[in-house]
Amino acid sequence: MAEVILQNISKIYSDVDKHMGRHKAVDDISFTVYDKEFMVLVGPSGCGKSTLLRMIAGLEEISEGNLLIDGKRMNEMTPRQRDIAMVFQNYALYPHMTVYDNMAFGLKLQNFSKADIKSRVMETAQLLEIEDELYKKPKTLSGGQRQRVAIGRAIIRRPKVFLFDEPLSNLDAKLRSQMRIELQRLHREINATMIYVTHDQTEAMTLGHRIAVLNKGKLMQLDTPMNLYEHPNNKFVAGFIGSPSMNFLKGRIINETGLYFENESKQCRFSLGKDLEASLGSYVNTEVILGIRPENIFLKDDGSLSDCSLEVLAFENMGNEQLIYLSIGSQTIIVRRPQTHEIEIGDKVALSFSRKNMLFMVDSTGQVIDTTVLSNAGSGKL
Amino acid sequence: MNGSFNIKRIITYAALSLAALTFIYPFIWMIGASLAPLHEVGNMKFWPAHPTINNFQLMIGKIPIGRSLFNSLLVALLTTSLVLLTGSTVGYALAKLQFRGRQLIFYIIVFTMSLPFQITLIPNYITMVNLRLVDTYMALVVPFAVSAFAILMFRQAFQGLPQALIDAARLDGCSELGLIFRILWPNIKPTIITVAILTFIGSWNEVLWPLIVIRNEQLMTMPQLVTLFAVGGRADSQLGVKIAAAVLLALPVMIAFLFFQKHFIQSMASTGLKD
Numbered sequence: 001m002a003e004v005i006l007q008n009i010s011k012i013y014s015d016v017d018k019h020m021g022r023h024k025a026v027d028d029i030s031f032t033v034y035d036k037e038f039m040v041l042v043g044p045s046g047c048g049k050s051t052l053l054r055m056i057a058g059l060e061e062i063s064e065g066n067l068l069i070d071g072k073r074m075n076e077m078t079p080r081q082r083d084i085a086m087v088f089q090n091y092a093l094y095p096h097m098t099v100y101d102n103m104a105f106g107l108k109l110q111n112f113s114k115a116d117i118k119s120r121v122m123e124t125a126q127l128l129e130i131e132d133e134l135y136k137k138p139k140t141l142s143g144g145q146r147q148r149v150a151i152g153r154a155i156i157r158r159p160k161v162f163l164f165d166e167p168l169s170n171l172d173a174k175l176r177s178q179m180r181i182e183l184q185r186l187h188r189e190i191n192a193t194m195i196y197v198t199h200d201q202t203e204a205m206t207l208g209h210r211i212a213v214l215n216k217g218k219l220m221q222l223d224t225p226m227n228l229y230e231h232p233n234n235k236f237v238a239g240f241i242g243s244p245s246m247n248f249l250k251g252r253i254i255n256e257t258g259l260y261f262e263n264e265s266k267q268c269r270f271s272l273g274k275d276l277e278a279s280l281g282s283y284v285n286t287e288v289i290l291g292i293r294p295e296n297i298f299l300k301d302d303g304s305l306s307d308c309s310l311e312v313l314a315f316e317n318m319g320n321e322q323l324i325y326l327s328i329g330s331q332t333i334i335v336r337r338p339q340t341h342e343i344e345i346g347d348k349v350a351l352s353f354s355r356k357n358m359l360f361m362v363d364s365t366g367q368v369i370d371t372t373v374l375s376n377a378g379s380g381k382l
Numbered sequence: 383m384n385g386s387f388n389i390k391r392i393i394t395y396a397a398l399s400l401a402a403l404t405f406i407y408p409f410i411w412m413i414g415a416s417l418a419p420l421h422e423v424g425n426m427k428f429w430p431a432h433p434t435i436n437n438f439q440l441m442i443g444k445i446p447i448g449r450s451l452f453n454s455l456l457v458a459l460l461t462t463s464l465v466l467l468t469g470s471t472v473g474y475a476l477a478k479l480q481f482r483g484r485q486l487i488f489y490i491i492v493f494t495m496s497l498p499f500q501i502t503l504i505p506n507y508i509t510m511v512n513l514r515l516v517d518t519y520m521a522l523v524v525p526f527a528v529s530a531f532a533i534l535m536f537r538q539a540f541q542g543l544p545q546a547l548i549d550a551a552r553l554d555g556c557s558e559l560g561l562i563f564r565i566l567w568p569n570i571k572p573t574i575i576t577v578a579i580l581t582f583i584g585s586w587n588e589v590l591w592p593l594i595v596i597r598n599e600q601l602m603t604m605p606q607l608v609t610l611f612a613v614g615g616r617a618d619s620q621l622g623v624k625i626a627a628a629v630l631l632a633l634p635v636m637i638a639f640l641f642f643q644k645h646f647i648q649s650m651a652s653t654g655l656k657d
Binding site: 054057058059078079080084085086088089090091092093094095096105106109110153157 | 544546547549550551552553554555556560565568569
């Protein structure tokens with residue numbers, strides 16, 4: 001049992017050695033990590049995710065707010081008293097100790113008997129498939145092996161909570177995807193609460209039960225991977241989750257016998273249809289941003305009525321799919337097609353946008369305008 | 383090509399051998415002279431015709447040289463241990479802990495290195511008198527127990543270690559002292575050896591300070607005792623006896639040098655300092 005609760009947590013740096021005055025690296029963050037949950041904190045570098053993790057670990061002081069583990073306030077507790085383990089980006093193995101001693105060190109400090117330590121080390125080594133490396137020094141191991149040892153050192157103590165600080169970012173791409181699968185397996189096997197920090201949205205999407213998206217020290221949204229992908233709350237989350245990222249078109253809603261969207265450069269102008277009219281009615285003549293994912297834009301080859309017609313800037317053939325870059329005003333939008341088709345740079349192509357996958361955001365705030373609830377209610381009446 | 387290379391080599395080796403001989407000659411002569419009877423000391427020969435240990439016997443009869451050897455070893459070992467202890471704890475705080483005024487404290491410590499020993503000599507002596515430490519071992523150890531040089535060396539060494547190493551040890555439940563001595567120390571061995579060697583030699587060679595704070599012959603360090611013996615007239619102007627005392631003074635450091643030769647040279651080279 002281990003539930004981690006963050007209540008209005010902030011990290012404020014005054015100007016100790018920092019020459020930047022007072023600033024909030026983490027700003028009023030609250031959420032709960034449930035028992036046995038795999039929670040991912042994701043965001044661009046400098047968003048405060050690592051600071052937040054270090055505050056949970058007890059390596060950084062919490063300036064404001066409360067941290068509760070299993071209902072107990074932990075703010076003033078040392079890392080040891082919090083009963084947590086952490087895996088670091090650069091492994092942080094003790095260079096002068098063998099793999100065995102690296103894993104045993106924490107147990108020795110807790111005064112475990114020699115026999116107990118040995119059986120636990122063997123068991124952990126087996127789980128991570130590093131039995132053959134036990135008497136080697138870390139510097140003789142490969143990156144993947146080192147990370148296994150670091151994970152071993154964390155799980156051997158059977159702590160309440162595991163923290164991971166970008167554990168895979170020092171590994172090459174192939175090893176990284178392999179370790180992702182291993183981490184999922186590990187979580188199933190040891191069934192513990194895990195908090196995982198990464199800047200890589202692929203890792204976040206594949207590993208997390210839930211994902212907390214952070215930006216500039218603030219929590220932007222916390223939800224399951226699919227909900228974040230399909231129903232982002234704001235422009236930041238919409239753009240951060242998904243690769244290639246969502247297309248954003250600046251424009252306005254206009255009313256001409258029904259609602260239309262017209263983009264800034266007036267190259268795209270199309271009717272929004274009945275479902276969207278109900279929820280967008282109050283935004284007529286305001287600046288909005290249309291967000292749409294690359295897979296929700298279709299090329300129309302049959303010459304029927306299209307939403308707009310744009311010039312091809314570049315394209316990438318990936319074998320299983322094709323990414324097409326189109327120019328609109330000063331912006332570029334990306335279209336993803338499941339198969340590779342013949343196309344030339346400079347071609348004019350006709351596009352249609354999937355109405356039910358369009359997001360509208362208020363330009364000034366980036367907040368997503370809630371269209372789902374109203375349009376569902378609307379369609380229910382019909 | 384091979385020929386010219388060999389000639390260059392021969393010249394280099396010849397020059398180095400000559401230099402080595404120049405340096406080693408006084409030592410060998412000193413040992414020879416210490417074993418020479420009084421009338422042979424002035425011969426400047428390497429080895430006396432009738433070697434005798436008479437000089438050593440005479441000297442041991444006149445001064446407590448054995449006791450002073452013990453005193454010197456005790457003082458040097460105590461000083462070195464304390465310097466390693468204080469240097470690494472203070473160096474760790476300055477390198478890895480966050481607190482207000484950290485940089486200022488560091489600069490003040492570094493600044494004290496620029497004060498010549500002679501300037502602090504009298505104030506230090508007054509402190510010793512006020513603390514009633516004159517004529518005790520404490521007077522020889524306490525003023526040298528904290529070294530700005532050691533703090534600087536440890537701070538630099540700790541700064542080079544990754545923060546994650548410290549974080550990992552804290553999460554493993556390590557105390558701050560355990561962290562310094564069990565996790566960080568094994569990873570900065572060269573620094574520890576450098577500081578230890580330089581502190582030990584510095585303490586061993588110290589003459590001026592013991593002359594000021596120690597008057598009891600039983601508490602005198604070897605350099606102090608030998609200096610007093612040689613210039614103080616108690617050797618009765620017998621050169622052989624003085625030289626015998628000098629041999630005993632030089633011997634421990636020379637033996638230590640033979641054992642730790644590699645580290646000695648590294649220490650001197652890595653710090654660019656020489657006492």
